[in-house]
Amino acid sequence: MNRRDMIRNGLTLGAGLAAAPQRLLAAPVDLSFPADFAWGCATASYQIEGAVTADGRGATNWDVFSHTPGRVANSDTGDVACDSYHRYAEDIALLKALGVKSYRMSIAWSRIFPEGRGKPNAKGIDYYNRVIDALLAAGIQPYVTMFHWDLPQALPGGWQNRNTALAFADYAGFMAGKLSDRVHDFMTVNELRCFTDIGHQEGRHAPGLKLPPAQVNQVRHHGVLAHGLAVQSIRAHAKAGTKVGIADNTTFYVPVIETPEHIAAAKKATRENNAMFLTAIMEGRYIDEYLAQEGANAPKVQAGDMAAIGSPLDFVALNIYAPEWVRADAGPKGYATIPHIASSPRMASPWLVVGPEVAYWGVRMVSELWKPKVLYISENGASADDPVNDGRIDDADRVMYLRNYVGQFHRAVADGYPLKGYFLWSLMDNFEWADGYTKRFGIHYVDFATQKRTPKLSAAWYKEVIRRNALV
Known part of the structure; x- marks a missing residue:
């Protein structure tokens, strides 16, 4: 038997022809997604629209924050951003060229x-009617987020005031x-933890406050209350069949080793450390561990608040980026987190630790803890340095990141978890909050001096994923 025949018959040359037979090629792995899987991209109003004084728009907390010296890198603001307010038709053309059928956008309150x-x-x-009509004309279904951090500045007290939730x-x-x-699909708020904690406890985002614990917890409560009341209000005013959910950057805990004790530890950590946000929303209460931990600093809750906060959802959307590693522990909590260290792999943003397994475990943990009807990935993506060489942006590092994360989302789908769509963050470079530009x-490079959009290598990769409806 010659070498070609041996290979055709699954044999390999080893220590002589008497070597044991061995399969060279395994059966092909099915990397496809369900036929109705929704592939899309995501953006947010303040990050792309610009035109901050056009057509009667009111000032927001991010307008004030970004114009405050020292708050944003290079004193950047969202005054122009990607100028998508005027260039939305061009941006919809980018979406259409990718082949996406879904687009997650937000409305500037x-x-x-x-x-x-x-x-x-x-x-x-009228502006948002034009955008939505243009999307539909391009065969793209909009998924609309009602609040992505740009709060009207005129609201007295902002999120410290309960009345903001009612407004x-x-x-x-x-x-x-x-x-x-x-x-047909609305998301109430984006990333509760960011506009509450980072804005009111850490002071790195608008409004730039560092409040004491009791006040932070009250802001958190007003945030989840706003979500819950909005769910009820959307259902009261929208047409029958409209679906309502939330886009949340849940802190996701990944078992450091996939064994029963570490998986149980990760599940417990996920539930307890999201007690003030997604846990409260999905369970309609603040769990005992959270209330005991906060003691006198626990939020003040009025009658009917928790029923509103726990309003049933049609779907849960998750923004998944970086993992928190956790292991089982003999201590009172039953788990211990493993800190990220200097050698932990990161993308261009220091906080964006690369851990693709979080894509699978984020979906699995939320599914097993709270059994949502439908899940979406409302954001997943990566920052990269993106050097331009002869007009090309070969962001192979971003492709690496996306390929590995999408592979883990595929694992979640294959395991039967109800993941129905994926929105890549982001369609194009934009105003990245305190990091400015x-x-x-x-996945499209924006020259902010000229507003020219250029597809990156990652756009070509994502287009092929969508074309095949499979991991590439």
């Missing part, structure tokens, strides 16, 4: 109610009534 409440601004409503519910219900004839997350 202050374009609709410049003062946060009161008389609606017709020009703001948000009014705005969300109003806009759902305007859009639900064409938009120093960090690029887009």
